[in-house]
Amino acid sequence: MFQPVSSRVNFGELEEKTLALWAEKDVFKRSVENRKNNRRFTMYEGPPTANGKPGIHHVLSRVFKDVIPRYKVMKGFYAPRIGGWDTHGLPVELEVEKALGFKSKTDIERYGIAEFNQKCRESVFKYVQDWNALTERIGYWVDLDNAYVTMNNSYIESGWWVVKQLWDKGLIYQGHKVTPHCPRCGTSLSSHEVALGYEEHTEDPSVYIKFRISPNSLQGTLSAFKNKPFSLLAWTTTPWTLPANTALAICDSAEYAVLDMGEEYLVLAAARLEANGLQAAHEVGRVKGSDLVGLKYLPLFNPFEYEMSVARLENGELVVVPATTSLDYHVIATDYVSMDDGTGIVHTAPAYGEVDYESGKKYGLYFIHHVDLQGKITGTYPGAGKFVKTADPLITQELKHRGLLFKSETIHHTYPFCWRCGTPLLYFAKQSWYIRTTACREALISGNESINWYPEHIKHGRFGDWLQNNVDWAFSRERYWGTPIPVWRCQTCQSTDCIGGLAELQGKPGFSGFKDPLDLHRPYVDDITYECTQCHGEMKRVTDVIDCWFDSGAMPVAQYHYPFDPDSLNIFTDGRFPADYICEAVDQTRGWFYSLHALSTLLFNRPSYENVICLGHILDEKGEKMSKSKGNVVLPETVIGKYGADAVRWYLFTASPAGNARRFSEKLVSEVTRSFMSTLWNVYSFFILYANIDKYQPSMEKYPTVSELDRWILSELNQLIKEVTSDLDSYDPVAAARAIEIFVDYLSNWYVRRSRRRFWKSESDADKLSAYSALYECLVKVSKLLAPFLPFLAEEIYRNMICSVDPQAPDSVHLTDYPVADESLIDNELSSAMRLAMKVSSIGRAARAQAGIKVRQPLAEAFIVGVAPSEQAGLEKLADSVIDELNVKRLSFVSNVADLPENSATVTEGTLSVAIDKTLTQELADEGLVREITHRLQGLRRNANFEIADSIITYFEADEHAERVISIWQDYIQRETLSTNLVKGFPDDGTVTSESYKLEGHIVNLGVKKA
Ligand SMILES: [Zn+2]
Ligand SMILES: [Zn+2]
Known part of the structure; x- marks a missing residue:
């Protein structure tokens, strides 16, 4: 006997029982250990940060991470899955700063780095309980007990080892470059972090400024314009950079128009006249860009008058110039002047733009840096002491006052913001530590060729482009809570030294400052000093920490404490490196996918993963981005509580191809429950109900398939097994799930519907046994096919259909082998x-x-x-x-x-x-009437709550015609409704469930009673 199954089911409750069962029987661990001697299948967990609650997008990546290893285990692979936690970096620091009400790094330093980092350490697992609970509840099988933690000393030490490897290969350097800088966080960001934070439709000022040319420099054809002020018109969206302007860039082959504006001459590119509404202005001359090169102009803001020091970029070095220097800025020719926007004359501030800085180096331009690391204007400029964006209008106002503002508007454009705190980024020239990834660009690109991307277009699209346009990785952060950069510098001779491990550090001459117990974080690591081998000076660590993306990118080695732990040395031979599979959302192409790829290419000249599923984003029901401010965030626990984890999983697997965006709402999940899970459940409960009535024993020998319908469904089943296997082998769980969905629809809406009568009939003939056997086979195989997708429902069906009749069978579907198609049963015709x-x-x-x-x-x-x-x-x-x-x-x-x-x-x-x-015909009409009567009687049986197999007595009263029809069709009616008798008239003892009907124009009263 099978456990009786109710046709009404609460999937959520069922799942809670299954969770308890898995825990009691230790199913996850057994499913892994059972396959210990087989080939390994490795998935890397991209580590989440547990300092915030998990959201639905985390559920999305977790269920996709789950489905493939579950499948591989059933295919016989040994697939331990190790969890991981990202515990360092800006995301963590920012939350602590918020909690403490801090506004800047000064607040942190006043509070104390040790105390601040202690708070960070405490905060990283603030929501770990929620994470663990959700992970378990959604059936994501991952070993959290042995999860790697990026803040552990062993993990940091491996990170140091990585840095040292790169250092020894000459791939680490400190460079003075323009880098994206978050003024709130007070640190540089890497280009992949910048890529995470672009915002469209950012409103900014758009101002056109007149730069006055020194009359003396107007020579040759231009000498004709000495009679009035002569200005070059330049455009900017960052007025705060104007005090740092030290050059104007033009395109030497372009044509420039000289306009007589009455009181002055104005120059801009001829190609930009119309766009600036100046096509009707009085043009008095036209010159080549090359004629403008070398023209000297007056500084908009002479830095010496605003208490600002000035340097000059000489051979790439900054050399301070005396405050007595008379500053002449001039026009230069560059190849970055666009004729698509602005005026064809580009304001150049070497401190605040990458190309500006390059021009600065090339032409030895003056370099003025009048903004501090918090983004505040220094010196005595307009807006001094204020944040740059606040200073924008004040600087514009000042220029207007001086008659140098031509026009001022606002524009909407795309601008980068800090991916963590949302502050607009500023581009600053400053010192940072870099990993020279560009040295390995070709290897990064060729390594990518061997990676299978799902969807495939990411490979040469988003990811490939990113590699093609690779820039060196700015991996240092002027922050506190992170892996410290293991570089020590001599306080006397400035020589530097990179440390690749703890023992190496402890072996240094004059080593001191070690704190017990060991904590490799700041500020303790900053106290460790040793003696310079060059000059016996004191070696002190540089104060920066490392980007948290470096931490997660180092996980293939750092999670095993490579190379310090002896067992870790086997990772290249035992299948732990590279990973067979990783999976995260598409934003990780420039995040974790990149940092993993970059580090393993630089270290080992090979990729660290072979197959990637790159997931699209989750949107709300209307297709809009979910955000707290919009109030459209759907909490996973709410939906799971209502419909169960399997319903959420199934929805996420089937809603759209893996790489596409998917909408998510309670309603969408409820539709899936209804359309797929309830359909399957109904087939299952139908089977159990009749199998129990008929005492069907599946362990009896296989019955020959006598019906074409059975032959067909078994053909479809084996075709399905083939398809699902091939889909999962090519990392397409969406196609696999959809194929199962179609099969279940066939099974329910054709096979069972067409077979109902075969199960109803009372005699257990070959046809009936053939039907039972086929349906049993389908349900058992479907439960196994579904196990990686719907681990709970699959378990429920499997345990009832297999374990309750076969005590020898594995006690969980997750301990069984994935079905293999019997091709001989596939009949395509x-x-x-x-x-x-x-x-x-x-x-x-x-x-x-x-x-x-x-x-x-x-x-x-x-x-x-x-x-x-x-x-x-x-x-x-x-x-x-x-x-x-x-x-x-x-x-x-x-x-x-x-x-x-x-x-x-x-x-x-x-x-x-x-x-x-x-x-x-009359005959057909009569038969229709009989069918109606039978249908009503079946309804009455249900209303009276009779069991399917209960025999009944049927009572009727009808008009003459209907009565005659009933008597002709008596056998049929009795058979269809399990009636022992058809009785004319009703007993008046109140034991009959009855109803009066008008059917096809005939009055018919019907009643039923248990026989
Ligand atoms: Zn920030
Ligand atoms: Zn020294």
Whole structure:
């Protein structure tokens, strides 16, 4: 006997029981250990930060991370999955700063680095309980007990080892470059972090400034314009950079127009006249860009008048110039002047732009840096002491006052913001530590060729482009809570030294400052000093820490404390490196996917992962981004609480291809529950119900498949196994899930529907046993196919269908092998014939609906038009099914719609038409009436809560015609309703459930009572 199954099911409750069972039977661990001697399958967990609650996007990546290893285990692989936690970096520091009410780094230093880092340490696992609970609840199987933690000393030490390897290869350097800088966090960011924070439609000022040329420098053709002020017009969206302007850039081959504006001359590119509304201005001359090169102009803000020091970029070095220097800035020719925006004359501030800085180096330009690391204007400029964006209008105002503002507008454009704190980034020239990834660009690109990306377009698109345009990785952060950069510098001779491990550090001459217990974080590591081998000076660590993306990118080695732990030395031979599989959302192409790839290429000249599923984002029901401020965030626990984890999983697996965005809402999940999970459940409970009534024993020998329907569903099943296996082998769980969905639809809406009668009939003949055997086979195999996707529901079905009849069987579906297709059972011809039969039936039902004739009313004939002879042969074999579905007496094939009888209704779909003969003879009408009566009696049985197998006595009263029809069809009615007697008249003892009906114009009173 199987456990009785209710047709009404609460999936969530069921799942809670399954969770308890897994815990009790230690199923996850056993599923892994069972395969210990087999080939390893490695998935790397991209470490989340547990200092915030997990959201639905985390559920998305976690279920996709889960499905593949579960499948691989059932395929026989040894697949331990180790969890991990990202515990360092800006995200953590920022949360602590918020909690403490800090506004800047000064607040942190006042508070104390040791105390601040202690708070960071405490905060990283603030929500770890929520993470663990959700991870368990959604059935994501991952070893959290042995998870790697990036703040552990062992992890940091491996990180140091990585830095040292790169250092020894000459891939680490300190450079003075323009880098994106977050003024709030007070640190540089890497280009991949910048890529995470672009915001469209950012409003900024758009100002046009007149730069006055020194009259003396107007020579040759330009000497004609000495009679009035002569200005070059330049455009900027960052007025705060204007005090740092030290050059104007033009394109030497472009044409520039000289406009007479009345009181002055104005110059801009001829190609930009119209765009700036100046096409009608009085043009008095036209010159080549090369004629403008070398023109000297007056500083907008002479730095010496604003208490600002000035340097000059000489051979790439900054050399301070005396405050007595007379500053002349001049026009230079560069190749970055665009004719698509602005004026064709580009304001150049070497301290604040990458190309500006390059020009500065090339032409030895002056270098003025008048903004501090918090983004505040220094010196005595307008807006001094204020944040740059606040200073923008004040600087503009000052220039307007001096008659140097030509026009001032606002624009909307795309601008980068800090990915963590949302502050607009500023581009600053400053010292940072870099990893010379560009030295390995070719290896990064060729390594990518061997990685399988799902979806494939990421490989040469988003990721490939990123590698093509690779820039060196600015990996230092002027922060506190992170892996300290293991570089020590001599306080006397400035020589530097990189440390690759703890023992190496402790072995240094004059080593001191070690704190016990060991903590490799700041400020303790900053106290460690040793002696310079060059000059015996004191070696002190540089104060920067490392980007947290470096930490997570180092996880392939750092999670095993490579190379310090002896066992870690085996990772290259035992299958732990590279990973077979990783999976995260698409934003990680420039985050973790990149940092993993960069570090393993630099270290080992090979990729660290072979297959990647790159997931699209999650949107709300309307397709909009979820955000706290919009209030449209859907909490995973709410939906799981209502519909269960499997429903959420199934929705996420089937809603859209892995790489596409998917909408998410409670409603969408509830639809999935209804359409797929409840359908499967109904088939399952149908089977259990009848199998228990018939005491069906699946352990008995296999019954020969006697029915075409059984042959068909077993063919579909094996075809499905083949397809799902191939989809999962090519990392496409979405295609696999959708294939299962289609199969379950066939199973429910065709196989079971067509087979119902076979289960109902009382005799246990070969046909019935064949049906049981086929349906049993389908359900068991489907539960195994589904196990990686819906681990809970699969377990439920498997345990009842297998474990309750076979005590020898593995006690969990997750300990079984994935089904293997029996190709000999696949009959493609039968499959296409059956699909055509389903299609004909569905069109035929539409024809009935069009004619307004119920399906229960038998009709004489249906006609099929437009099938090929080969299709006709297939359909003829299945004619019984179609005849029954369409409730007709005969099925005919005609070659032309014109050959159809007059009184017919036709529906056409593509080349296929199906027609029904609408003629209703008295005989057919009577039969229709009987069908109605039977249908009502079945309804009464249900209302009276009779068991399916209960025999009943049926009572009736009817008009003369109906009574005659009932008596003619007595056998049929009794058989269909399990009635032992048909009794005319009602007993008045109140034991009968009865109802009065008007059916096809006849009054019929019906009643039922248990026999
Ligand atoms: Zn920031
Ligand atoms: Zn020294």
